[in-house]
Structure formats: C-alpha cells, structure tokens
Amino acid sequence: MTAQHGWTSTVPALTGLGLARSFGGHQAVAHADIALYSGRIIGLVGPNGAGKTTLLLMLAGLLAPDRGELLLAGAPADPKSLRAHIGWMPDVFGTWESLTPREILTAFGRLHGADKATADRRAVELLHQVHLVEFTDHPASGLSRGQKQRLGLARALVNRPQIILLDEPASGMDPRSRIELRSQLRALADAGAAVVISSHILSELEEMVDDVVMMTGGATRGTPATAAPRWRIRLVGQPADQASYIDLPDDESAAKHLAGLVAQGTPIADFSRVTSGLEQAYLDLDADRT
Numbered sequence: 368m369t370a371q372h373g374w375t376s377t378v379p380a381l382t383g384l385g386l387a388r389s390f391g392g393h394q395a396v397a398h399a400d401i402a403l404y405s406g407r408i409i410g411l412v413g414p415n416g417a418g419k420t421t422l423l424l425m426l427a428g429l430l431a432p433d434r435g436e437l438l439l440a441g442a443p444a445d446p447k448s449l450r451a452h453i454g455w456m457p458d459v460f461g462t463w464e465s466l467t468p469r470e471i472l473t474a475f476g477r478l479h480g481a482d483k484a485t486a487d488r489r490a491v492e493l494l495h496q497v498h499l500v501e502f503t504d505h506p507a508s509g510l511s512r513g514q515k516q517r518l519g520l521a522r523a524l525v526n527r528p529q530i531i532l533l534d535e536p537a538s539g540m541d542p543r544s545r546i547e548l549r550s551q552l553r554a555l556a557d558a559g560a561a562v563v564i565s566s567h568i569l570s571e572l573e574e575m576v577d578d579v580v581m582m583t584g585g586a587t588r589g590t591p592a593t594a595a596p597r598w599r600i601r602l603v604g605q606p607a608d609q610a611s612y613i614d615l616p617d618d619e620s621a622a623k624h625l626a627g628l629v630a631q632g633t634p635i636a637d638f639s640r641v642t643s644g645l646e647q648a649y650l651d652l653d654a655d656r657t
C-alpha cells in the first residue's frame with residue numbers, strides 16, 4: 368500500500384505494547400502485549416470477558432487505548448493509518464442490513480478512497496471469493512448467520528489489508544464454510560498478511576494458527592509451550608499397551624525425527640497431529656486463574 372511502511376517478515380507488521388483500556392471504572396484490558404508478523408496467523412484465546420474484543424478494537428484503530436503504544440511496521444501508528452492497513456471482521460455483522468452485499472462492499476471501498484467503478488469491481492470480486500455472488504443484489508437481511516459472517520470477511524478484505532483481525536469469524540459457519548475460511552486465511556497469510564483470529568473453538572483454531580496468545584483478566588499471557596502443535600509417531604509391531612509412541616513438540620522436530628526413522632527403514636504405523644495441546648494449555652491457564 369503506502370510507501371512509508373517497510374513490511375518485512377522480521378519487523379512485526381503491528382505491535383501493541385502495554386495496551387490498556389477501561390470502560391467507566393471497569394478495566395477491560397489491563398496490560399496487553401502482542402506482535403503480529405507478516406505471513407503468520409495468531410490465535411487469540413481466553414475466557415469470556417478476558418478482553419479479547421477490546422484488544423482487537425484497539426489494534427484496529429477503532430478504540431483509543433488509555434495507555435500503551437501501537438506500532439505499524441515498526442513506526443508509531445495513528446488510528447487513521449491503522450484503519451488504512453487493517454481489515455477488521457467483528458463477531459456480529461452490524462447495521463446496514465437493508466443494503467445489498469454489493470452496496471455494502473462498494474460503500475466500504477469508497478470509504479477507503481476507491482472510485483465508484485473500482486469499488487464496485489472489488490465488491491463483485493470479493494463476493495465471488497466468499498461464494499456469495501448469487502446474493503450480490505439481494506438485501507443482506509435475507510442472509511443466514513453463516514452467510515453474514517462470509518460477507519463480514521469480504522468487508523474486512525475490501526482494502527486489501529496487510530493486517531487482518533477477525534473476532535470469532537467461524538461462528539455460525541457450516542463445516543464447508545469453515546474449511547474455506549481456513550484455506551482463505553492461510554492463502555492471505557501466504558501472500559504476506561498478518562492475521563489474528565479470536566476464537567473459543569480451540570480444536571479448530573489449533574488447525575489454523577501458527578502461534579497462540581492467551582488472555583485472561585485483561586492481560587496477555589504469552590504463548591504457552593504446550594500450545595505448540597505436537598506430533599505423535601507410532602511404530603509398527605508395537606503392542607498398543609506399550610510405549611510405542613514418539614511424541615514430538617513441534618513441526619520441525621517431528622519432520623526431522625520422521626525423516627530419520629524413514630532413512631533407517633523403521634516401519635511406521637501412524638504419524639499424526641495431537642490436537643489436545645491447546646485445550647489442555649487453556650484449561651491449565653484457566654485453573655491458574657481460579
């Protein structure tokens with residue numbers, strides 16, 4: 368987009384440092400640190416009321432922090448530049464339901480400075496991308512919850528953002544839409560976007576994300592080691608009741624170990640991802656809190 372920001376994979380695309388925000392006397396976010404990198408998808412997880420949405424709104428430039436700093440590609444960011452570079456998908460599709468998907472997306476394109484013809488072209492392109500083209504000119508009020516979520520995703524992508532923030536994007540989506548969402552987000556990350564997804568569906572999140580940031584009581588708690596994807600290799604010929612598994616903590620060590628076994632000619636019965644790591648880490652964190 369604009370030339371003044373140097374987007375690289377080493378400097379975070381967006382950094383939030385010591386962010387805090389209260390509503391009246393209630394401290395919604397007390398201290399949040401987060402760094403989003405191009406090409407990576409972060410899962411933001413935590414119990415209800417932990418402050419995830421409030422943090423995302425601050426990162427999106429839609430809510431002013433009381434304290435803390437926001438850096439866009441390493442440079443101090445003001446709300447206007449944040450909004451120019453960020454795509455924001457709220458958990459519920461808001462107002463404007465009497466308008467059609469085309470009108471909604473075109474209006475957002477115009478808000479981002481596109482002329483009418485360009486905004487309209489982008490709207491139709493996005494409606495194809497999220498498989499809503501048959502509803503292009505029907506009022507959005509007639510869309511199902513999952514279809515509205517897909518329209519919300521299209522709306523977040525109008526400005527071709529380098530940073531994409533999604534609050535509970537998969538809620539209401541059917542399995543096919545969730546699978547498509549996952550591959551669309553991975554494709555966007557592969558094309559250089561930095562992505563954050565807040566979600567309570569931990570097993571699904573684990574399939575989608577590269578890193579996890581936990582939040583409880585208004586504070587980020589970093590990435591739990593146990594949240595890293597874990598892999599399990601089962602060797603052929605070992606009875607199931609004996610220690611016939613080799614558990615590996617991350618993708619790299621799993622790939623190396625597997626290659627070593629294959630090179631030695633060791634017969635392998637199964638190589639699979641252990642999906643309970645994030646759920647267990649979440650429960651451990653929640654138990655610490657109570």
Ligand SMILES: Nc1ncnc2c1ncn2[C@@H]1O[C@H](COP(=O)(O)OP(=O)(O)OP(=O)(O)O)[C@@H](O)[C@H]1O
Nearest residue numbers: 390393394395413414415416417418419420421422
């Ligand atoms: N506009 C607001 N006015 C007053 N309190 C608010 C406001 N927004 C959020 N809060 C409060 O701040 C806290 C954090 O809310 P937030 O929505 O950020 O949490 P969350 O982690 O996204 O929760 P959930 O998982 O339920 O969506 C909650 O106690 C919430 O009630």
